[in-house]
Amino acid sequence: KQEVTQIPAALSVPEGENLVLNCSFTDSAIYNLQWFRQDPGKGLTSLLLIQSSQREQTSGRLNASLDKSSGRSTLYIAASQPGDSATYLCAVRASGTYKYIFGTGTRLKVLA
């Protein structure tokens, strides 16, 4: 059974820091992995999608990597800003299914 874990659960950093959020999964047979952000009481905003054949994806200050063999993905945020404060979620889609398994998220606070 696929399990997705995100560490740390919460993170507080000063503005301008580069930071790394971690996502690990137990079954390497995945179709893709997606990173989202969620603001309080709101829906999820897609940040990056990595297909199982890819190693990384970049969008602006965000870079996500995928290592299927070790069951890990990292989200790198460069030069963090107060507007980056949100909960970050990763989700894994299992191969051959439509089933997405979400982690519990990392709650990020960037201090001005």
Next chain:
Amino acid sequence: ETGVTQTPRHLVMGMTNKKSLKCEQHLGHNAMYWYKQSAKKPLELMFVYSLEERVENNSVPSRFSPECPNSSHLFLHLHTLQPEDSALYLCASSQIRGGEQYFGPGTRLTVT
């Protein structure tokens, strides 16, 4: 309207009521999803529709009944709910292949 919309945004219902949640996507996608988000728990996939056919039913109680009349609309019919069903209900859509999910803003449901 763009993206994924959900109505109503907030709903309070008694345990004996019947209500429906509506989701509409304007992205030309062919798969739609219902998720439940409860406090302190990971996002839980409830149902998946692909080309208007239900392809995943994640052991959801029968008091939740989904309906997908076409590729743009998804409903969740609710009846005789329990207080523990209070949660944020999120709708998402994607292309079946590739599978980047886009989420709506959610319906905050309170069962009294």
